[in-house]
Amino acid sequence: MSEQEALWIRRAQHGDDKSFENLVETYQRPVFSLCYRMLGNSNDAEDAAQESFIRAYRYLKRYDPDRSFATWLLSIASHYCIDCMRRRRLLTVSTDALPADIIPDHGTPDPEKELHNQEKRALIQDLMKGLKPIDRAAVVLRYWHDCSEVEISETLGLTVSAVKSRLYRSRKALADAWLSSENAIVVNERRPYESPAL
Amino acid sequence: MSHQPYESWLLSDEPLDEENQQTLQTHLETCESCRALSNALHNVNGTFAQNPAPTPKPGFTKRWQTRLAIYRQEHQQRKMWLLTIGLFSVAGLIILALFFLNIGSINWIYEISQVFANVSVFASKISWLINTMESLVRAFPILLPILIVFGLGSLSLFAALIVTWISSMLKIYKFPKEGVSVR
Numbered sequence: 001m002s003e004q005e006a007l008w009i010r011r012a013q014h015g016d017d018k019s020f021e022n023l024v025e026t027y028q029r030p031v032f033s034l035c036y037r038m039l040g041n042s043n044d045a046e047d048a049a050q051e052s053f054i055r056a057y058r059y060l061k062r063y064d065p066d067r068s069f070a071t072w073l074l075s076i077a078s079h080y081c082i083d084c085m086r087r088r089r090l091l092t093v094s095t096d097a098l099p100a101d102i103i104p105d106h107g108t109p110d111p112e113k114e115l116h117n118q119e120k121r122a123l124i125q126d127l128m129k130g131l132k133p134i135d136r137a138a139v140v141l142r143y144w145h146d147c148s149e150v151e152i153s154e155t156l157g158l159t160v161s162a163v164k165s166r167l168y169r170s171r172k173a174l175a176d177a178w179l180s181s182e183n184a185i186v187v188n189e190r191r192p193y194e195s196p197a198l
Numbered sequence: 199m200s201h202q203p204y205e206s207w208l209l210s211d212e213p214l215d216e217e218n219q220q221t222l223q224t225h226l227e228t229c230e231s232c233r234a235l236s237n238a239l240h241n242v243n244g245t246f247a248q249n250p251a252p253t254p255k256p257g258f259t260k261r262w263q264t265r266l267a268i269y270r271q272e273h274q275q276r277k278m279w280l281l282t283i284g285l286f287s288v289a290g291l292i293i294l295a296l297f298f299l300n301i302g303s304i305n306w307i308y309e310i311s312q313v314f315a316n317v318s319v320f321a322s323k324i325s326w327l328i329n330t331m332e333s334l335v336r337a338f339p340i341l342l343p344i345l346i347v348f349g350l351g352s353l354s355l356f357a358a359l360i361v362t363w364i365s366s367m368l369k370i371y372k373f374p375k376e377g378v379s380v381r
Contacts, residue, residue, distance in 0.1 A: 017266075021259055021262075021263065024258070024259050024262050025259050028254055028258045028259065029251065029253055029254070030251075032252065032253065032254040032258070033251040033252055033253075036252045042252065042254075042255075045252070045254075046254060046255070046258075046261075049254060049258070050258075050261065050262055050265050053262055054262075054265060054266065054269050057266065121249060121252070123245060124245060124246065124249055127242065127245075142211075143243075143246045143247075144246070144251060149211070164210075164211070167211060168206075168209050168210060171209045171239060171242075172209055174238075174239075174242045175209075175235050175238035175239050175242060176238075178238040178239075178241055178242050179234060179235075179238050182238075
């Protein structure tokens with residue numbers, strides 16, 4: 001956390017809204033990214049990210065400056081997303097996750113590259129949909145936010161050994177899902193050459 | 199064939215020492231199941247690593263400011279409701295306490311007769327007012343349209359004030375809907 005961010009946090013804790021807006025501007029991307037990976041579509045991710053910042057704003061006075069602000073913020077976002085998934089039973093990818101609703105990363109997107117990225121996102125969501133909400137949060141934090149096991153344990157309120165065990169189980173589930181998807185592709189590719197059932 | 203400890207090594211995040219790494223490589227050459235697991239994990243990791251982080255639509259902070267304004271309004275309305283309910287509860291408790299404290303010293307027949315007496319005094323005053331108006335109109339017929347206009351105007355003004363008051367109260371106390379989102 002930079003000096004500037006620490007200053008914004010201190011000012012925001014004393015009621016300076018402009019400073020909190022600067023924090024929203026700075027952290028919108030990681031929070032949105034976490035929510036997107038957890039919930040699987042950009043509309044729900046936007047809603048969850050906005051709500052996470054509202055909660056952070058409400059409880060900012062409880063924030064301990066000795067802790068990492070990013071970890072604290074991601075903790076709020078991941079708990080909110082876990083609650084959403086449990087409440088809405090959003091364990092499967094919503095049909096809202098259409099390619100058109102993702103805003104390209106750069107100003108001038110290459111349509112082919114963007115399509116490729118969207119296919120990858122769909123594949124990832126497909127792989128992740130079998131994971132339990134907390135396991136999914138652990139995987140997202142580990143792979144996309146480069147969090148250590150200790151940081152994940154702080155973010156999700158788990159012990160380090162529980163995080164290890166959840167990541168282990170999740171990797172197994174992801175590998176199994178990958179193998180199943182490969183098998184499905186092989187079966188689909190074979191079909192055009194099958195002889196008609198006459 | 200046993201896949202342990204190879205499967206655990208593959209699925210664990212812990213780095214392997216050189217000897218175990220060599221043992222794992224030798225096992226992978228002969229075991230198809232562990233090789234498939236290793237390849238699948240490699241592909242999953244690769245897909246995760248290559249996938250760029252999605253970004254929110256432009257204007258996220260602006261939308262957040264709007265949402266914060268809605269949150270504050272909802273918060274204010276909740277506070278108003280709590281304050282009103284609290285005040286009514288306190289007033290109700292005080293009335294109940296006074297009632298139960300004085301229940302033994304109340305003369306019910308006297309109190310009820312007082313209510314009837316007050317109502318009859320009020321009715322006689324209204325009757326006197328109407329009689330006065332009638333005698334005034336008989337003496338000066340020109341006053342009749344003025345009194346009608348004045349009476350209707352006063353009633354309309356009173357009705358408008360009541361409607362404004364009720365609508366503003368409804369606006370202030372309108373209970374917030376859960377899960378309001380602004381996009």
